[in-house]
Amino acid sequence: MRQVRIILWVFVALALLAASYLLTRKPPAPVSGVQPTELVKFGGPFTLIGSDGQPFSNAKLNGKPYAIFFGFTHCPDVCPTTLARLVKLRQQLGSGERPFEIVFVTVDPERDGPAEVGKYAELFDSPIIGLTGSPAQVEQVKKLFGIFSKKVEQPGGDYSVNHTSTVLLFDRRGDLSGTISPEEEDAAALAKLKRLSA
Amino acid sequence: MKALLLTSLLLLASCNRGAPDIIVSDPWVRETVAGQSGTAAYVTIQNKGSGDDRLLSIGAPQPITATLHETSTENGVSSMRALENGLAVPAGATIPLNPGRAHIMITGLTTPLRAGETLKLTLRFERSGEKIVDFKVAPAMGGMAH
Numbered sequence: 001m002r003q004v005r006i007i008l009w010v011f012v013a014l015a016l017l018a019a020s021y022l023l024t025r026k027p028p029a030p031v032s033g034v035q036p037t038e039l040v041k042f043g044g045p046f047t048l049i050g051s052d053g054q055p056f057s058n059a060k061l062n063g064k065p066y067a068i069f070f071g072f073t074h075c076p077d078v079c080p081t082t083l084a085r086l087v088k089l090r091q092q093l094g095s096g097e098r099p100f101e102i103v104f105v106t107v108d109p110e111r112d113g114p115a116e117v118g119k120y121a122e123l124f125d126s127p128i129i130g131l132t133g134s135p136a137q138v139e140q141v142k143k144l145f146g147i148f149s150k151k152v153e154q155p156g157g158d159y160s161v162n163h164t165s166t167v168l169l170f171d172r173r174g175d176l177s178g179t180i181s182p183e184e185e186d187a188a189a190l191a192k193l194k195r196l197s198a
Numbered sequence: 199m200k201a202l203l204l205t206s207l208l209l210l211a212s213c214n215r216g217a218p219d220i221i222v223s224d225p226w227v228r229e230t231v232a233g234q235s236g237t238a239a240y241v242t243i244q245n246k247g248s249g250d251d252r253l254l255s256i257g258a259p260q261p262i263t264a265t266l267h268e269t270s271t272e273n274g275v276s277s278m279r280a281l282e283n284g285l286a287v288p289a290g291a292t293i294p295l296n297p298g299r300a301h302i303m304i305t306g307l308t309t310p311l312r313a314g315e316t317l318k319l320t321l322r323f324e325r326s327g328e329k330i331v332d333f334k335v336a337p338a339m340g341g342m343a344h
Contacts, residue, residue, distance in 0.1 A: 076238040076304060077269045078276040080228055080338050081297035087339060119231040123338040148275055156263070158235070158305060165276035182271050182298055 042168060042176040046141045048105065048133040051118025056131055062174070065196045066101040069167045070147045072108035073120040078165050078182060080123065086167065086180075087126040089190050099197035100169075103129045107149035107163045109138045169196045214289040216248030220326045225333040227302075227317050230310045237311065239264065239302040239319065239333050243285075244292045249325065253293075254284040256302050257320030257328075264319055267303040278303065284324070311335045 043058075050056035067086055071079035086102050093099045104121055106112035109132050112120075117130030133141070142149065149163035167180040169192060177196050180189045220243060227239035245251055256264035266281040285300060287293050295301050302319065304311075311317060316332040323329065 073234050074236050076228075076236045077267070077278065077301050078271075078298060080237070084297075084338050116233045119233060123229060123231055125337070125339050152277070154305070156306075160278060162275055162277035164274050165271055166274040181274065182269075182276065 042145055043170055043174060044144045046137075046144055048131040048137055048141060049114055051114050051121065051130045053114040056129075058174075061101060061103070061170075063172055064101050065099070065169070065171050065177075066103050067167050067169050067180070067193070067196070068103040068105065068145065069165075070105045070107050070142065070145070070149065070163055071165070072106050072161050072163070073112050073116050074108065075161070082165060082167060082182060083124050083128060085186070085189070087124045087128070089186065089193055090126065092190060093193060093197060098127065100193065101129060102127070103131065105131045105138070105141060107138065107142065107147065108151075108161050109133055109135050169193070171196060214248055214250045216289065218245050218249040218251035218287070218289065218323070218325050219247030220245055220251060220287065220323055220329065222321065222329060222331055225319075225331045226336040227304060227311060227333040229313045229335050229337050230307060232310050234310065235307050236303065236305040237307070238267075238297070239304055239317070240295045240297065241302070241321075241331065241333070242292060242294045243287050243321075245287045245289055248289050250289050251287045251326050252284045252324040253287055253321060254324050255322045257322065258304065259318060261306045261308055262304060262317075263306045265303045265305070266300070268300045269298055287323070313337045313340070 046058045048056045069079075069082055069086070071082070083102065083104060090099060090102065104117065106117055112132050114132055117132045121128035121130035132138070145168055147164045149161050151159045151161055153159050165182050168176060169178045169180065171177040178192045180192060223242045223244065225239070225241040228237045230237045243253060253266065256266060258264035266285055267278045268281055269276055269278050281300065285293060313335050315335045317335060319331055319333055321329045321331055
């Protein structure tokens with residue numbers, strides 16, 4: 001009887017050892033510290049149409065930091081909310097010379113011509129560069145900036161557009177310096193804009 | 199059958215069946231320019247009563263249509279979804295309809311809404327009935343203050 005008890009205790013000890021080994025074992029070390037990230041270049045040369053009906057080339061933004069947002073003028077909530085926020089944050093960065101440009105590109109060129117984007121930009125009481133173009137031009141620019149948009153039929157024959165609502169920030173050299181998402185707090189967005197315009 | 203009865207009793211018990219007392223504040227609608235067919239209206243709904251309520255739908259003057267909507271952003275893409283079951287306003291709760299979230303979507307505008315004007319909308323509640331509310335048209339920038 002005593003022998004059986006000793007054997008059982010040996011089993012318990014072995015089980016404890018095995019458990020502690022499993023619990024303290026280190027996970028396998030990563031093969032290498034390098035992540036296979038594909039480098040994607042955002043932005044690039046483009047031509048759209050300004051609110052004056054004239055061609056607008058990206059060269060006009062050369063040497064200026066800018067925040068670019070894609071939306072549409074019939075957009076009831078997220079577009080005006082985002083543009084109003086950018087204007088408000090730009091004002092918070094200080095008056096005087098504009099610390100960065102705000103660019104609004106429509107993803108709905110069928111409804112938004114030069115006049116529409118121009119008038120829409122004026123809603124925000126602060127200079128906003130409103131841009132449109134032919135559907136092909138807008139499509140090309142969307143691709144350059146990694147923007148998604150899709151029309152959604154609404155009851156009554158109207159349509160809405162689901163679209164990327166992330167604001168892309170480009171520095172003076174024309175390089176992507178960051179993004180601002182709609183869910184982000186104002187303080188975080190302001191810090192990014194400060195860095196952009198520094 | 200017994201289980202069903204018990205469940206319904208439990209459900210009843212978890213609802214606040216007192217009288218709701220709905221108070222709306224800060225109603226505003228964003229100004230538009232010619233050519234814009236839509237915008238959004240915002241309001242804060244408070245239920246000071248002891249009973250739950252639900253905002254079911256919104257009535258608007260012709261040719262405008264007003265629908266309860268919610269903006270959601272997934273993987274950087276924003277979309278809107280109609281709140282087909284309305285918006286719950288539980289007893290004691292304050293439900294803000296704010297930019298970027300739940301809002302009243304206004305469509306079918308044929309003339310612009312100018313700052314300073316008012317837009318009369320009818321808020322239809324499940325238990326409190328209809329409330330006619332004057333939404334103040336506010337500038338796109340000014341409205342942010344709310």
